[in-house]
Amino acid sequence: MPELPTPHLLIVGGGFAGLWAARALARAPVRITLLDRGNHHLFQPLLYQVATAGLSSPDIAAPLRHILRRQKNVTVLMGEATAVDAEGKRVALADGDALEYDFLLLASGANHAYFGHDDWAAHAPGLKTLDDALLIRRKILSAFERAEASMDEAERRALLTFAIVGGGPTGVELAGTLAEIARHTLKREFRRIDPRHARVLLLEAGPRILSNFPESLSAKAQRQLEKLGVEVRAGSAVTRIDAEGLNLGEDRIATRTVLWAAGVAASPLARSLGVPLDRAGRVRVQPDLSVPGHPQVFVAGDLATLQQDNGKPVPGVAPAAKQMGNHVAATILGRLSGRASQAFRYRDWGNLATIGRRAAIVDLGKLRFSGFLAWSFWLVAHIFFLIGFRNRIVVLLDWAMAYWTYQRNARIIVGRDD
Incomplete structure (x- = not known):
């Protein structure tokens, strides 16, 4: 046979x-x-760390061929x-x-997804891939460099205004980290500007940020963001984005850096x-x-x-x-094997979101907490789920150094915008 x-x-x-x-x-x-x-598996929950110069690309990615090298029944194609x-x-x-x-x-x-405004993509990059992260990192770091070189005060203010559209976990993480970079990481490195005067806005069309979390945790997250210096604006939708800034309802905000985390x-x-x-x-x-x-x-x-x-x-x-x-x-x-298919059942392990240094929120159903304990829980969980022993060690060391020094070791501008 x-x-x-x-x-x-x-x-x-x-x-x-x-x-x-x-x-x-x-x-x-x-x-x-x-x-x-691509040729790699990406740990997307930490992609914002690459975008904000906290980690390097190889820290959160690994080649697919390497991951599956011992699995003889798999062929990897790019x-x-x-x-x-x-x-x-x-x-x-x-x-x-x-x-x-x-x-x-x-x-x-x-x-x-830009909700029918695909032309906004040229001015408000989103964050899904390593290419996106490197582009966003370049935009953020270049904004400070251009502000230092500019002689026009209005242009400086626009360059030092950062707007994040979307109040979900990605938007919250980007906003909190940007505020920390401006107020701590860069504060002694420029002569003509004071990065601590940078303005970070988190814009959410819905009634509150982190809408997938309980309202009490959402409110705590907003307070933690505001303590970092982030301006949170909820309840108003962005109606226009161009090279000079954006419109939030009837308000015009001059900014050269808009980041998309809305859909x-x-x-x-x-x-x-x-x-x-x-x-x-x-x-x-x-x-x-x-x-x-x-x-x-x-x-x-x-x-x-x-x-x-x-x-x-x-x-x-x-x-x-x-x-x-x-x-x-x-x-x-x-x-x-001839067995009937079973229905998929999702097992919900809870939601985590980090806001910044020593600040996060955790929703495990009946157990909810925030602050330093939540931040520690978030850190351990993300280290544990990273692919590869090397990645875990490198990320742990980078985070430990950043915790004690506020430094972000991946602050290298690569590539150029035409």
Whole structure:
């Protein structure tokens, strides 16, 4: 009797969902191809630290080939998927080639969403990739350098005004760290300007920042931000962004540095599936994370939307993506063994957000706390979940040095804006 061919699983995206699915199938009788536009896995929760010069790129990223070097059933390819032919079981690539599959996992993540104002992207970069982080770092550090060189007082004020649009965890983390850089890290390094006079604004269209946290913790976070010198403005939407600044309702704010942390949209790859999507472009997956009408296609991470038993969608956070990746792996193993698929159940471990030095908030359901204890909890959790022993040691040492000296060792401006 001829031996059956080994099933081929194609994973698009080397983030948390894709990588965790691949690793969960290390001993499975499947052949895996992991396709990603980059050559590395990125620990996104600390991406803002690279953007604000606290960490270097290799501290929060690791080559996918190195991570999976001992897993013989995985082939890593660097390339970009452009469309899915679910009927033909093929994925088209940007270079004109295509990859065939028996099972497909789409975990290509999300992009920035500007709510119909795509022209704002040129003036307000978002933070999703290492390229984004290096661009933002360049904009922040260059603003101080340009202010030092400028002879025009109005231009100096605009250069030393930093606006972050979006009061979620990323916006809060960026605002708090920017305030610390201005008031502590740079305070003795310039002669013509005083960085401590820099203005940091956190702008949120909704009624409060950190809306996914309980209102009491949200209020504590705002107080901690204001203690750092951040101006928090909630309840007013940004209506215009250009090279000279932004409009917040009827107010005009002159600034040369606007950072976008207000919204995300799913990867456009989802549209090629021809299945129902939500307003953000995410796939409305079945309970087992498969695509309606195509049980061999799975979607996980930020590209998927699924309601929990409590009526709320599974959040777009790293723990959820990891759990989804593991669930897809278990479902594929079950299919190969003839077992019925099980519904995905998200296990909520809680929410964390850091505001700045010795300031954070933690929501573990019944247990909620803030301040130094929350900051310590946040630090330990992020060190623990980093990929690789080297990354944990380097980040721990960098954070220890920054804690005692306020210095940020990655303050190198690379690249140039045309």
